[in-house]
Amino acid sequence: xxxxxxxxxxxxxxxxxxxxxxxxxxxxxxxxxxxxxxxxxxxxxxxxxxxxxxxxxxxxxxxxxxxxxxxxxxxxxxxxxxxxxxxxxxxxxxxxxxxxxxxxxxxxxxxxxxxxxxxxxxxxxxxxxxxxxxxxxxxxxxxxxxxxxxxxxxxxxxxxxxxxxxxxxxxxxxxxxxxxxxxxxxxxxxxxxxxxxxxxxxxxxxxxxxxxxxxxxxxxxxxxxxxxxxxxxxxxxxxxxxxxxxxxxxxxxxxxxxxxxxxxxxxxxxxxxxxxxxxxxxxxxxxxxxxxxxxxxxxxxxxxxxxxxxxxxxxxxxxxxxxxxxxxxxxxxxxxxxxxxxxxxxxxxx
Numbered sequence: 281x282x283x284x285x286x287x288x289x290x291x292x293x294x295x296x297x298x299x300x301x302x303x304x305x306x307x308x309x310x311x312x313x314x315x316x317x318x319x320x321x322x323x324x325x326x327x328x329x330x331x332x333x334x335x336x337x338x339x340x341x342x343x344x345x346x347x348x349x350x351x352x353x354x355x356x357x358x359x360x361x362x363x364x365x366x367x368x369x370x371x372x373x374x375x376x377x378x379x380x381x382x383x384x385x386x387x388x389x390x391x392x393x394x395x396x397x398x399x400x401x402x403x404x405x406x407x408x409x410x411x412x413x414x415x416x417x418x419x420x421x422x423x424x425x426x427x428x429x430x431x432x433x434x435x436x437x438x439x440x441x442x443x444x445x446x447x448x449x450x451x452x453x454x455x456x457x458x459x460x461x462x463x464x465x466x467x468x469x470x471x472x473x474x475x476x477x478x479x480x481x482x483x484x485x486x487x488x489x490x491x492x493x494x495x496x497x498x499x500x501x502x503x504x505x506x507x508x509x510x511x512x513x514x515x516x517x518x519x520x521x522x523x524x525x526x527x528x529x530x531x532x533x534x535x536x537x538x539x540x541x542x543x544x545x546x547x548x549x550x551x552x553x554x555x556x557x558x559x560x561x562x563x564x565x566x567x568x569x570x571x572x573x574x575x576x577x578x579x580x581x582x583x584x585x586x587x588x589x590x591x592x593x594x595x596x597x598x599x600x601x602x603x604x605x606x607x608x609x610x611x612x613x614x615x616x617x618x619x620x621x622x623x624x625x626x627x628x629x630x
Contacts, residue, residue: 295567298531302571303578305524306606309517310579313598316513318591319452323506326387326450327496330365330395335499336478339492343502345369346385351472354491363482365395366475368463372456374415376430379423384415384454386432388463395479399457404443407458410465414443416454421588432456432466451503452591521605528564528613536560536617556621564614565607572606 341348368388389396
């Protein structure tokens with residue numbers, strides 16, 4: 281450690297450049313990981329807030345709530361409990377003259393079922409009548425207020441915003457909660473249609489003609505773009521770790537080659553190889569830890585000034601996993617020049 285610190289202090293520019301590269305990569309990993317978690321959260325906020333364990337859908341809907349329709353005949357053998365909630369979903373466009381147009385998802389609920397009862401109201405109240413809606417709080421951020429009257433899908437009917445809710449997004453789109461009667465009006469269909477699907481807090485294994493139940497993870501994985509989005513972020517983050525490994529290994533290898541005459545002198549003076557190896561590994565870890573800590577500080581500043589509309593979620597596990605990953609890359613990168621150090625011939629110093 282002593283040799284490592286002395287050398288870093290002596291070669292400030294060289295090691296400063298390495299630290300800068302590690303800092304930039306770590307910051308990018310923090311940012312991409314936080315965006316990935318934030319976007320994933322906006323895909324599944326509502327599903328998680330419903331305490332979902334199972335979802336019952338039409339078997340021909342490709343595990344898509346928006347494409348599913350369940351009839352009374354489909355559900356004649358379904359034994360409903362207090363843990364089950366019927367919902368109707370339809371895509372909508374919310375319009376109001378003074379505010380920007382917003383694409384959203386309308387979800388119709390029954391007032392005697394658990395999802396309606398458990399809605400997390402931030403301000404106002406839940407929708408009680410067919411001309412009322414309660415919407416995600418992102419609409420507040422975009423200028424909408426309690427009492428605003430909006431149109432849905434260009435209809436002449438006006439709907440009054442009576443409440444704002446927390447965690448009311450699905451597939452990144454904000455949700456407008458209303459009644460099942462309003463859902464049927466927004467999505468004209470046969471009179472025997474009961475719901476788009478059934479959400480349950482319990483594990484169901486219900487099967488009937490044209491109907492099938494799915495577990496929560498299967499349902500989430502089938503949300504449009506969810507799996508592809510997460511895979512893309514994971515691939516980018518993985519590449520960044522590989523790039524950090526290459527940068528650390530190349531820099532340390534080049535510096536080691538340049539210091540071979542010095543190492544030969546130290547070996548001739550009786551300094552054991554393990555001391556030189558320890559100095560190289562210490563340098564690598566010092567640079568990685570310093571660069572990652574600086575990136576962490578900048579990330580905290582970034583999160584504090586980022587507007588609420590940006591889907592960023594800097595969860596604690598992101599910090600821990602990034603630190604662990606970067607330290608691992610530092611150790612591996614520091615081990616690569618070891619073979620050259622072990623081959624140092626002390627006679628060359630004579």
